[in-house]
Each structure stands twice: as C-alpha cells, then as structure tokens.
Amino acid sequence: MERILCWLLLPLLLWGGEVGAGQFKVLIVHSYSPELPWVQQCNRGISSALPEGFALRFEYLDTKRIPESEYPRKAEEAMQVYRAYAPDLVMLGDDNALRLLGPRMAADGLPIVFFGINGNPRSYFKSIPPNVSGRLEILPLFSWVRYIRRIMPKAKQCLILMDRSETSDALISHFFGENIHASVDGVTVDYRIVSTFAEWKQAVNESVGYQFITIPLFHTLKDKNGTVVPVEDVARWVSTQSRIPVFAYQDYMVGNNGVVGAYVIAGEAHAFSAAELARKILLGEASDKGGLSADHVGTFYFNRKQLERFGLTLPPGMEKDALFTE
Structure with missing residues (x-):
C-alpha cells in the first residue's frame, strides 16, 4: 500500500x-x-x-x-x-x-x-x-549599529562588510548614497564589498581601528575554484578568526560557531x-x-558563548527581548 x-x-x-x-x-x-x-x-x-x-x-x-x-x-x-x-x-x-x-x-x-x-x-x-x-x-543596517552601540558604548568605528551582489549595491545606494562613510549615533560607519572568501578573510584580518563588524550579505562569496562558499563555513571562520565582535542580520548565523548576535527581520x-x-x-x-x-521591527538573537568571548554585556531591556541560540 x-x-x-x-x-x-x-x-x-x-x-x-x-x-x-x-x-x-x-x-x-x-x-x-x-x-x-x-x-x-x-x-x-x-x-x-x-x-x-x-x-x-x-x-x-x-x-x-x-x-x-x-x-x-x-x-x-x-x-x-x-x-x-x-x-x-x-x-x-x-x-x-x-x-x-x-x-x-x-x-x-x-x-x-x-x-x-x-x-x-x-x-x-x-x-x-x-x-x-x-x-x-530593507535590512536594518543603521538600526543595528545603533543597538550595538548600546552594547559597546565606547565604539567609535564600525565596518559593514558585504559580498559583491546587486542586493549589496541596493543597500549601499539606500543607506550611503554617494558617500563612502556615514555617522550613526557617534559611530563612523565604513563599508567594504568583496567578491571572494579570500578577500573576505583579508578584510576581517585588516579591520584594525574598528571596534566591531556587521555582515549583512555573504551569500555569493566564491572560493578559489569559483564555487559559492556555504554560509556555515563563513560563520565558522568568522567565529574563530575575528579579533573583534562580528554581528549579522540573520538568525542562522548566530551560535557557538557563529557570530555574536543578529538583528533579524524574520x-x-x-x-x-x-x-x-x-x-x-x-x-x-x-x-x-x-x-x-x-518591515522595520526586528528580533534580537545572541549567543552567550560569543558574548563572553568578547566580554560583552547586554543592556537589561535588550537581554529581556532577546532570543539566545547555541
């Protein structure tokens, strides 16, 4: 049957x-x-x-x-x-x-x-x-920077790192216009667009002077063979290699082997x-x-292991509203 x-x-x-x-x-x-x-x-x-x-x-x-x-x-x-x-x-x-x-x-x-x-x-x-x-x-690029500033009140500079794609171009046009920098609640925000995973690693390793990085888009990064790198590999590498906190905009990037947190339009x-x-x-x-x-209202996702790694403490209101993932 x-x-x-x-x-x-x-x-x-x-x-x-x-x-x-x-x-x-x-x-x-x-x-x-x-x-x-x-x-x-x-x-x-x-x-x-x-x-x-x-x-x-x-x-x-x-x-x-x-x-x-x-x-x-x-x-x-x-x-x-x-x-x-x-x-x-x-x-x-x-x-x-x-x-x-x-x-x-x-x-x-x-x-x-x-x-x-x-x-x-x-x-x-x-x-x-x-x-x-x-x-x-419309990913909340600058809203997330404002929230992160509450977690890291001494932060003065942030890098937004993205893959090379039409979605990235649309975000840059929407948030930066013709400018290469922006000021968000006292944080100077720069952006960088890369095509390959090797360039991505280089950008993270060269992030001297920045206090944190946000990664809105990373889905078209290519390896040396021209194959798209799985998002799990991107998250794992960032988790183990970045010397400063990295935050995303997708819940599936947050975890013990991922980024510190994300502000997500579900x-x-x-x-x-x-x-x-x-x-x-x-x-x-x-x-x-x-x-x-x-859609403007998002949800906070954090990982306790990654918060502890960088010595970060969430403001009480944010911790109350957040979801924690392993």
Missing part, C-alpha cells in the same frame, strides 16, 4: 514544487535557491498564509550561485513556467526576481506581490503599475505578511492594492 501511495504522489513531487490544489493558483519565484535558510523561512510563511484553497508552485532563479551571464536564461525559464502554469497571482521574492521578471509579468495585468526587496522597487519599472504591490525588506513573518496581501487581493479584500510597505 505504501508503494502504491508513493507512485500516486510522484507526479505532484515532480511538478516543480507545486503543492495541493485549489481555487487560486499562485506562482512564487525566488531569486535564490531552496537551500538558503531565508528562502526556507519565506516558504513557511507563504504556505501558512495560503493554506487550503490555494495551489502553490515554487520556482528558484538561484542567482546567488550562478554567474550573472546566466540570469537571462533563468529568467526565460521562469517565464516559460509562468505561461504554462497560468497563475492567478505571482509572488516575486527578493530584488533579482522583481527586476528580471516584474516588468514582463506585470505587463499582462496579473496581480504581482513582491517581498524581500532591499532596493527601491521603482527602479525596476518605468513607473510602478497599479497591479504591483508588496512588502519591502523571513517567515515577512513573507507571511506578503502572502496575506496576496490572499486579500485574490479574494477582493485588499485595501492597499498597489501599495508598498516595509
């Missing part, structure tokens, strides 16, 4: 991530791969917000790992899925999916809901069509909010159709 059931389920498993069947078909296209923790969190949020009555199909552009020269091919493959699946609504996750697919899909008049956007969505369209809406992510809650908007649009209940909104 179990063998028969497996054969019956096989066509569903092969159908590109589509689950269930219902009145409305929703196509979700992620910029990245299904292995990325952020993507997994977002998928949980979407699936929770769109349970019965919605058929979901998930597609992945994998733009963190493939060269930029392959983006057009992946975008065309996604367009072929879009035409064949004929969804009632499309959700586009993160900047590359919105940039590569948003204008083409929106031209058909279909409702488009985006999420995980760090850049200005207006830069991806001549003007945002009325059938396009969504939730901005992927699951963020995508749940975007999927709720999608649900309301499909049911004719959306009051903010065509609108944009951003």
